[in-house]
Amino acid sequence: MAVAVADLVLDAVGEPNRRHLLELLHGQRESTVSELVDASGLRQPQVSKHLKVLANAELVSVRTDGRFRRYRLDGRGLRVAHDWFASFDDVWHARFDTLDELVSTDPRPDQPQEHPDDRRRPRPT
Amino acid sequence: MAVAVADLVLDAVGEPNRRHLLELLHGQRESTVSELVDASGLRQPQVSKHLKVLANAELVSVRTDGRFRRYRLDGRGLRVAHDWFASFDDVWHARFDTLDELVSTDPRPDQPQEHPDDRRRPRPT
DNA sequence: TGATTGCATTCCTCTAGAGGAATATATAAG
DNA sequence: CTTATATATTCCTCTAGAGGAATGCAATCA
Numbered sequence: 001m002a003v004a005v006a007d008l009v010l011d012a013v014g015e016p017n018r019r020h021l022l023e024l025l026h027g028q029r030e031s032t033v034s035e036l037v038d039a040s041g042l043r044q045p046q047v048s049k050h051l052k053v054l055a056n057a058e059l060v061s062v063r064t065d066g067r068f069r070r071y072r073l074d075g076r077g078l079r080v081a082h083d084w085f086a087s088f089d090d091v092w093h094a095r096f097d098t099l100d101e102l103v104s105t106d107p108r109p110d111q112p113q114e115h116p117d118d119r120r121r122p123r124p125t
Numbered sequence: 126m127a128v129a130v131a132d133l134v135l136d137a138v139g140e141p142n143r144r145h146l147l148e149l150l151h152g153q154r155e156s157t158v159s160e161l162v163d164a165s166g167l168r169q170p171q172v173s174k175h176l177k178v179l180a181n182a183e184l185v186s187v188r189t190d191g192r193f194r195r196y197r198l199d200g201r202g203l204r205v206a207h208d209w210f211a212s213f214d215d216v217w218h219a220r221f222d223t224l225d226e227l228v229s230t231d232p233r234p235d236q237p238q239e240h241p242d243d244r245r246r247p248r249p250t
Numbered sequence: 251t252g253a254t255t256g257c258a259t260t261c262c263t264c265t266a267g268a269g270g271a272a273t274a275t276a277t278a279a280g
Numbered sequence: 281c282t283t284a285t286a287t288a289t290t291c292c293t294c295t296a297g298a299g300g301a302a303t304g305c306a307a308t309c310a
Contacts, residue, residue, distance in 0.1 A: 007141060007144075010138055010139060010144060011139060011141070013135055013139065014135060014136060014138065014139015014140065015139065015267090015268085016132060016136070017268085019132075019135060022213075026212075026213060026216070030240075032286080032287090033286070033287055033288090034285090034286065034287085042269090043269080043270075043271095044286085044287070044288090045269085045270075045271085045272095045287090045288080045289080045290095046268075046269060046270085047287095048287060048288055048289080049268085049269090049288090049289090050268090052288085052289095061240045062240065063240045066276095066277060066278070066286090067276065067277040067278065067285065067286050067287075068277095068286065068287085069286075069287060069288090070240075072240060073213065073216045074216075075213075075216045075217025075218075075219070076217070078210060078213045078216055078217055079217045081210045082207070082210040082211060082213070082214065082217075085203060085206045085207040085210060086207060087151075088147075088151060088198065088200075088203045088207070089207065091151070091198045091199075091200040091203055092200025092201070092203060092204045092207075093200075094200070115155075115186045115187070115188045115195075115197060115199075140297090140298085142298085157256075157257090158256070158257055158258090159255090159256065159257085167299090168299075168300075168301095169256085169257070169258090170257090170258080170259080170260095170299085170300075170301085170302095171298075171299060171300085172257095173257060173258055173259080174258085174259090174298085174299090175298090177258085177259095191256090191306095191307060191308075192255065192256050192257075192306065192307040192308065193256065193257085193307095194256075194257065194258090
């Protein structure tokens, strides 16, 4: 047991195509591999491999149905990930007097961000 | 603009040492690079590089203080990640009649998981 | 001024892991 | 039984990106 549950989950989600598969599964009660292949544009072996990683992290579950394998989202892994980020909620719940500036702007420079609540420029009255 | 904001964030968090840095920053109002080097066991260049990735995803912000660089968590990126997972909350909020089995077990086999709510084995009365 | 400290950056190497092709396996259909 | 379909698996290749060493660059100190 080298990795914790959250590590398994967050490692799995740290890949764009796997996130895409999760999004595709969301809204569908369940999907076969072929359906996911069509919807994702990935090839079948890649889809199967990504699904294996997701299943290992309990982000999806499978049901065998004849020669089909029906995948669906698994709340267990999703909840683990959610809770990991939720534990940081005190960070964005902290209220600063410059919060209005923070939410009204969306700068995304290549340079490291300044601390948003250190932008204490006096308001241009 | 090839990657969305959520992709930047979730890619950044998809690395164990970066997650560790976020956890270290959590609870500290801010930390210098040296402090994070000591606390993480990573070397200074790696810490700086990871912090750069985190800053790009707006997961941390920096303040320059003399020859120090004071890093702290940035709620903007953290919230983006949180919201991405929160959008799946309908998955784990769905209630099944076998939920009690689900929460009372924690199997983690190497094999893909069965659908938890398909384990309809008749209870061994 | 020169030395030191704190950090960023550059260059190099190396490996995990993502994708591709081919194949294995199992079920269903004929 | 033979063939087709659905999926998993194996093997190979290739690249992104993580770590290491050395260096650059400011700011501080002596």
